[in-house]
Amino acid sequence: MKTAAICEVLSQKELIPGIFDLHLKAHEITAAAVPGQFVNVYTKDASRLLPRPVSICGIDRKHGILRLVYRVSGEKTGTRQFASLRKGDEIRLLGPLGNGFPFEEAAGKHIFLIGGGIGIPPMLETAKAAKAEGAEIDVILGYRDLCFLDDEFTAYGNVYIATEDGSIGIKGTVLNVILQEQLRADIIFACGPKPMLRALKAYAEAKNIPCWISMEERMACGIGACLACVCETKEKDAHSHVRNARVCKDGPVFRTTEVVL
Amino acid sequence: MNLKVDLAGVSLKNPVMTASGTFGSGEEYSEFVDLSKLGAVVTKGVAPTPWEGNPTPRIAEVYGGMLNAIGLQNPGIEVFCRRDIPFLKQFDTRIVVNVCGHTTEEYCAVVERLADEPVDLLEINISCPNVKEGGIAFGQDPKGIEAITRELKSRAKQPVIMKLSPNVTSIRDCARAAEAGGADGISLINTLTGMKIDVRRRSFVLANKTGGMSGPAIHPIAVRMVYEAAHAVKIPVVGMGGITCAEDALEFILAGATAVSVGTANFINPYVTQEIVEGIETYLREEKIDDIRSLIGAVK
Numbered sequence: 001m002k003t004a005a006i007c008e009v010l011s012q013k014e015l016i017p018g019i020f021d022l023h024l025k026a027h028e029i030t031a032a033a034v035p036g037q038f039v040n041v042y043t044k045d046a047s048r049l050l051p052r053p054v055s056i057c058g059i060d061r062k063h064g065i066l067r068l069v070y071r072v073s074g075e076k077t078g079t080r081q082f083a084s085l086r087k088g089d090e091i092r093l094l095g096p097l098g099n100g101f102p103f104e105e106a107a108g109k110h111i112f113l114i115g116g117g118i119g120i121p122p123m124l125e126t127a128k129a130a131k132a133e134g135a136e137i138d139v140i141l142g143y144r145d146l147c148f149l150d151d152e153f154t155a156y157g158n159v160y161i162a163t164e165d166g167s168i169g170i171k172g173t174v175l176n177v178i179l180q181e182q183l184r185a186d187i188i189f190a191c192g193p194k195p196m197l198r199a200l201k202a203y204a205e206a207k208n209i210p211c212w213i214s215m216e217e218r219m220a221c222g223i224g225a226c227l228a229c230v231c232e233t234k235e236k237d238a239h240s241h242v243r244n245a246r247v248c249k250d251g252p253v254f255r256t257t258e259v260v261l
Numbered sequence: 262m263n264l265k266v267d268l269a270g271v272s273l274k275n276p277v278m279t280a281s282g283t284f285g286s287g288e289e290y291s292e293f294v295d296l297s298k299l300g301a302v303v304t305k306g307v308a309p310t311p312w313e314g315n316p317t318p319r320i321a322e323v324y325g326g327m328l329n330a331i332g333l334q335n336p337g338i339e340v341f342c343r344r345d346i347p348f349l350k351q352f353d354t355r356i357v358v359n360v361c362g363h364t365t366e367e368y369c370a371v372v373e374r375l376a377d378e379p380v381d382l383l384e385i386n387i388s389c390p391n392v393k394e395g396g397i398a399f400g401q402d403p404k405g406i407e408a409i410t411r412e413l414k415s416r417a418k419q420p421v422i423m424k425l426s427p428n429v430t431s432i433r434d435c436a437r438a439a440e441a442g443g444a445d446g447i448s449l450i451n452t453l454t455g456m457k458i459d460v461r462r463r464s465f466v467l468a469n470k471t472g473g474m475s476g477p478a479i480h481p482i483a484v485r486m487v488y489e490a491a492h493a494v495k496i497p498v499v500g501m502g503g504i505t506c507a508e509d510a511l512e513f514i515l516a517g518a519t520a521v522s523v524g525t526a527n528f529i530n531p532y533v534t535q536e537i538v539e540g541i542e543t544y545l546r547e548e549k550i551d552d553i554r555s556l557i558g559a560v561k
Binding site: 002004042046047048049050051094217218219220221222223224225226227228229230231239240241242243244249 | 282283284285289290292293305311312313314317318319320321322324325326327329331334335336337340476477505525527528529530531532
């Protein structure tokens, strides 16, 4: 059930420059949310009118706390507005939206959880859920240079890091990590930039590993009505009967074999 | 207190409709809004066959508005009739089908296919700025508007509303052309053609380069054009463009619109259409106005 709610800010801090960690009181949303889903976060006024789709980083159902880790995309942006939120402030949310990762598929399996950049936050709650299913987890995180959230993943599995400049972990991409460390998995869940997803799709399909990826696209409504955020699919999509599925409603998580990247 | 209006012979329980393309066929928004509370649902444009639409990115935010270049992705009239009309029939609201095509023949095919379907009105999209053929190509020249209107009127069983583009020299001439062609009503404005450039990437933000601008920033332009159009013709006018609240909607009605369509605001607040209906009721009560119809064109 999607709920529109005005949520109270419990805390916010900056993890590394430009990446913010926001904790909100959102009982109805956390009650319904699963890992890999997202919420629409609304700006203060209509000068920046579109909701910002933000992936869910943490779901604390017991306390009704929703955790969002997001990147400020620039000055005079909606996310810059969000970054100024302090404890006690309120913000309007709609969610949970979209389909999450099928973490039950991970039950008893060896899995890769792969995140790149601002695609890392949704993998944290996914790691928690997969661990609860009894999965054995290798977490592979790709950063440009500075790391965030990496220490929190150690509770759920082995953590490997790749950085573009090699300052931490392996120099290169998440795929370099898999190859260099000779890692193996039964299934893969991933979220990150398109080049990363493209490389993982090729890797997974060559090795016949079931792989689910969370896609990103510019969105307007976030609920499947406006058809702004489509991605190309192999087969005709259920809504428009072309080959353009809605990332917000049919995704954001897709099996790699469903989509064309 | 009366909220009912008559739009081209069709009675609407209130003047609030949805703007085509922002509300799908109502299904997604029915989780938030009781569609039976709306005057009408205007569907996303539907063509004879499925259309893929444009490449992404299809939207960009701009100050006080947005640009879109969706390119009329739609499932085609057969799926629409099988799936979307029965869905909408569950609700006590009027169904307005927005019709698009690349050629006159394609518009005609959709209009003829809908002849025996339980839809109340047809809105003809001759003003989409985002498709190469059809769309706005029909809607920028008064002679072309009159010709396609006449052609569709000769085939349509339901009343025909021509949706006009603001990207023209004279909206009065376009409105008169639709009326001369036999239109039962006109609706305006469609989006204003715009462009946004990403200075860091030094490229266009939209894959389509240009897109249609909508949102609160265009509201005063739309009100002016609705006023001009309403004074140029005798047929009813549907006003739209940047409505985010009841007051915005009432401006159109005072300028001469019989009904209004709410579009981009649905993205800001999925409940907005119903809130605008309630806001208009509140306004009438506060202002001690018995009949909304007394407001239509009241500001001369």
